[in-house]
Amino acid sequence: MTGLKPRVSVIVLTWNGKRYLPGCLGALAVQTFRDFEVILVDNGSEDGSGQYVREAFPWVRLVELPENLGFAEGNNRGLATAQGKLIVTLNNDTLAEPGFLAELVGAAERYPRAGMIAALLVNFYDPARIDAAGIAPGFDGLGYCLGHGEPVGAPWDTSREVFGPSAGAALYRREMIDEIGFFDAAFFAYAEDFDLAWRGRRAGWPCMTAPQAVVRHVHSATSGTESPFTIYHIHRNKWYVLLKDWPTRLLLRHLPRILMADLAALSVALLKGRGGAALRARWGVLAALPWLLVKRREDDGKRAPLPVEQLFARGLSLAALKRKLGMS
Structure with missing residues (x-):
């Protein structure tokens, strides 16, 4: 200083x-x-x-x-x-x-x-x-x-x-x-x-x-790990990133796995009494779809092929996935 x-x-x-x-x-x-x-x-x-x-x-x-x-x-x-x-x-x-x-x-x-x-x-x-x-x-x-x-x-x-x-x-x-x-x-x-x-x-x-x-x-000290605020923004923003940032080829290749994981996350939220926030998150994505597509088009010229798949998270344990889905 x-x-x-x-x-x-x-x-x-x-x-x-x-x-x-x-x-x-x-x-x-x-x-x-x-x-x-x-x-x-x-x-x-x-x-x-x-x-x-x-x-x-x-x-x-x-x-x-x-x-x-x-x-x-x-x-x-x-x-x-x-x-x-x-x-x-x-x-x-x-x-x-x-x-x-x-x-x-x-x-x-x-x-x-x-x-x-x-x-x-x-x-x-x-x-x-x-x-x-x-x-x-x-x-x-x-x-x-x-x-x-x-x-x-x-x-x-x-x-x-x-x-x-x-x-x-x-x-x-x-x-x-x-x-x-x-x-x-x-x-x-x-x-x-x-x-x-x-x-x-x-x-x-x-x-x-x-x-x-x-x-x-401390981790999630401000908003809490399973508050409706956190559930809403995590569920919504996951789709923001997918639709705004993922290269089309990569998104289409892994879409079945993405949809299965999304259904699992939604099911867990419903079972734990947090379905309202999770459902609102998906409505939020639909409402933002025009903006997301505009942002995606704006970035198309910068969307050079990315050799990043080797940097994706791999070999995740069942415990890690359960934590991410809110099951533990």
Whole structure:
């Protein structure tokens, strides 16, 4: 944190998450890498988050929004004030290790063509377990957190190419953002990082991991893992990504598996009393279909053949699939 234009801008979004800010911002204050700024976007909180940050962390730049604009647009508003060439997104329910930023920046230097760098998120309460070592689509159309639930260590302890980073702790190169844009506000929350990873890859920007950039993550602390809000946006946004981003050839090839997985997810939601949110999500997709097709046509000229199928999530355990479908 210097008086000059910082190299890194860290955007932290919060919505009624005041209880997490002492840990999150306190961990950023003791980073070994110092050439950075922190932008705290208060997404219309009603718990005094803004006033608390002003008093406890006066070095943090505060962007206060009048209402909750969602994860995607909230981060976009933070980006509008960011000065760094490297943009880091960080969830408020995280605790970054002291070398977190140094490791991310080091990876960005080692891989100058990588537009995205994935940090290693570990379980807040069991840091020996991985929360996400990156993200990847599955051939069933679902989106997966790589390594979720696995022990920290091999094969996730060495840098590798992955499909994309979890936006809960990720570095994005501004040069890439200037070319393709940042998060799509239409997603509001969930899967916006998958959409951004697809767009980045279409433009030729791969993603590498920084396995020593470690962050402890509570996971779904703001919205809950099975709230109607979460169910609605996960079910809807999965189809947003499929219809907006997947190459036609890939989508048609795997459509039977995608439809079977969707039926299974809907059935589980109905059995668990969350069918209303899941059904509304599908109506939301139908209502957005004209917009999705327009976006798809706009991107057709950029839809170069993507050799990304080898980066799709493979060899998933039954437990991983059950977690994704909400069965455990």
